[in-house]
Structure formats: C-alpha cells, structure tokens
Amino acid sequence: MSEENSDAGLFVFSVSPPIQSGQDTDAPGLSELSERDKPWDKHKYNSDRVSDHYAKSRYNKYSQRTKSCADILDFRLVPEASDGEYKLKLAAARFCRVRHCPICQWRRSLMWKAKAAALPNLPMETFIDVEGKSLSSIA
Numbered sequence: 001m002s003e004e005n006s007d008a009g010l011f012v013f014s015v016s017p018p019i020q021s022g023q024d025t026d027a028p029g030l031s032e033l034s035e036r037d038k039p040w041d042k043h044k045y046n047s048d049r050v051s052d053h054y055a056k057s058r059y060n061k062y063s064q065r066t067k068s069c070a071d072i073l074d075f076r077l078v079p080e081a082s083d084g085e086y087k088l089k090l091a092a093a094r095f096c097r098v099r100h101c102p103i104c105q106w107r108r109s110l111m112w113k114a115k116a117a118a119l120p121n122l123p124m125e126t127f128i129d130v131e132g133k134s135l136s137s138i139a
C-alpha cells in the first residue's frame, strides 16, 4: 500500500487485490481497510475463478485480462458530507471489460443503479406495459 498527497490535499492509496491462496504477501486486503468496500474482495475472488475457467477453454485470451482486472485500485480519502468523517472513494482502476467478468458486471450494475436513481420520480401512470395498459392498475 502506498500513500501520497495529491494536488487537492487528498490522500491516494493503492490497494492490493485480496489475498490469494498460495501468494506470499503482507499487503492487507481491501476489506481489512474499509468495511464498505468488502464486495471488492468477493468479486475479485470470483473473477479469479472465472479466469481459471477461461484458461482451460478456447477463450484463454480472456483469462489473462480477467486475472488482471482491477489489480490496482486507487482510492482517495474524501470527507463524508453528513458527518465529516473520511471515507475511501475509488479514484482510478483498470478493468478488463470481459463480458463475464464478475467485477466488471458488478461495476456495470452499480452504474445502472446510479442511473436509475438519477431518474425523476414519475407517477406509475406514466408507465405502460407491452399491451398499452397503465402499470398503476397492477400496483
């Protein structure tokens, strides 16, 4: 883990991927540093499993990409707006963009979730089903 001051007065951390079996490292897993970022470890573990499956198949070129997906995550400490405490926020990462990569699928789902949350609250009468009926009658 490295630490340095950035231009904006924030700290930048480089966090190693989660501890993998057989790997001799003293680097802490991300879940040890931040409870909120525990899903990274789970998805990285699953990504490594998918990589192993790709390695045994004719799509082995995806194995290396999936294996190195999100190997280095750069986080910044940013103050929380509500209570002023600092929290880690992802500043930069390199993703493989392989269709079946668990990390990339998870990140993609977070993107769609954020987009859906940014939509205005519309009344159910504005939504119709494939037959043209209002969805408000279902709810």
Ligand SMILES: [Zn+2]
Residues within 6 Å of the ligand: 066, 069, 070, 095, 096, 097, 098, 101, 102, 103, 104, 105
């Ligand atoms: Zn990926």
